[in-house]
Each structure stands twice: as C-alpha cells, then as structure tokens.
Amino acid sequence: MAANKIPSHQTEDVLQEIRTRKAEVKSQIKESADFIKTTTHKLFTPPPQATSKLGSFMNMVDQGLAVYDGVMMGMRVARNIRRIFGKRR
Template sequence: MNMNDTPKTEILTLEELRQQKAEALEELRAQKQAMADTARNLFAPIAPAANKGTAIMRAFNTGMAVFDGVMLGMKLMRKARKIFRR
C-alpha cells in the first residue's frame, strides 16, 4: 500500500468538534421526544364510547383481537412442537 493511496482526512478544530457534538445532542433529544410522544399516543387510554353501538363494536373488536391472538399462539405452539419432535 502506497502513502498516496490513503484517503486524506479533514482536520477538525476543537470548536468544530464541540459544535458537531452539540448538534448531535440536539438531534438526539428531538428524536427522544418524538419517541416519547409516539409511545404516549400508543398507550393512551381510549376515549369513552359516544353511543351504545360504538361501545358494542369496540367490545367486539377487542374480543376478536384476543381470539385472533390466542389462535395464532396455538398455531405457533403446534409448529414449534412439530419442529422439536423431529
């Protein structure tokens, strides 16, 4: 390997490094805040139902989601048992 083959690096001053660090920290804080907001929205309690029809549909949807999750879990367990029996 020749000395001419090495890539030339840019020389950074301490002030430039401090500025880059400050920008990176600011970006990190903004991302952390965005993640916290998203998590808060995901786990926020749902609003009460406006009428009886909405309440029934919400209960039905919740029940179907639980049923679907149980069925998926049972199918995965059967597949895992078949794989490990061999």
C-alpha cells in the same frame, strides 16, 4: 523524535466543530426520544370512552379482535419455539 505541532488556531477550529456537531447530535437524540415517547404513549393509552351504543359496540369488537390477534400470535410463537427446540414427549 519530532513532536507533532499543530497551530493553535487549527486546534480551536477543530474543537469548535466537535462542539457544534455534539450539540447537533444531542438535539437529534432529544427529538428521537420525544418521538418515541409520544408514539408509545399513543399506542398504550386506552381508547376514549364511547358515548353512544354504536361506539361502545365498536370498542368491544376492537377489543375482541385484539384478544384474537394476541392469541394467534402466541400460538405462532409457541409453534416456532417447538419447531426450534423439538417436541418433548
């Protein structure tokens, strides 16, 4: 059986291309991870404390809307689960 003989300079070129591509992919992964980290940090940090009465009122309204939205989403999820698995009586 004839052995596949590849010249060594071609092998080194291919290996170098693989190394550079690997470094590029690693940097892209790091950028994506940093973006995800900052986005989740922005989403889950509490809002800044209000210094005026209007600001604190707006914070209360915002929290009330968030609670309402959460309850409505929960009701939709529960309704869909009941639809999938059927009502138990």
